[in-house]
Amino acid sequence: MGLVLRAQDSTDGRPVQMADRLRADGKIYVVVAVLLTIFIGILAYVIRLDRKISRLEKK
């Protein structure tokens, strides 16, 4: 039927560059760790706010 473009193919036939080096070096875990830290930080703030409001509502 013509061209079959597979997930790994780019338009010029070379494989598409992905962050495989980052994964091989284990640095991808740094990315995950940073994001989880940010997320936990924001979460801690939201939970603290939630508890503060609950206390005010109970009074």
Place this chain on the structure above:
Amino acid sequence: MLRKSWWKILCVILLTYTIVAGFLGAVPAKPILNETIRNLYFHVGMWFAMMVLFTVSGIYSVLYLRTGKPVHDIYALEYAKGGILFGCLGLVTGSIWARYTWGAFWSNDPKQLGAAIALLIYFAYLVLRNSMTDMDKRARIGAVYNIFAYAMLFPTIFIIPRMVDSLHPGGMGNPAMDTKDIDPRMELVFWPGAVPGWALLGVWITTLRIRVELLAEKKLSHA
């Protein structure tokens, strides 16, 4: 419901899953996008959360018009603000993504323009409310405008951008979430993780604001 913990804990679990699987999970290798395809879990997640929040807001506006209860107006307003927050985050994250894939932060792309217009319409809702001093008028006219603003989301974001040439997935009549744009491995993170996760976070933040508003109202009426 606002004080229940189960859905908040679920939100934490789902977003943790989204972040971890989002970066460690397998994704298809697409030219131009490369690893940025993972942004699907974050940028698109913002828009889905926005839609949930604006839908709830619209429902409360309808409820307000039927009941006249101020609490419904408070809910409608706060959910609209939450929607605006996530919509702005969606627009900004989309611009950042565009800078590295389309070559510029802003291309006057129909989808970008449509989303910007939709948000401006919601900003006008806030301006409109603040222009009125009478509380009942503010709530009533605000509710009517809010419903209009919700209706406008559809032509501006979903209909027109898909009918015209666009760099954004979904242009030229193609559905935005078809098999060419998302693969099964990504769907496993996107639908059960990112969409409900970000939506629940939006609801959580909004309900916190609602509870503060209700406390302030109570204080005023007991003063």
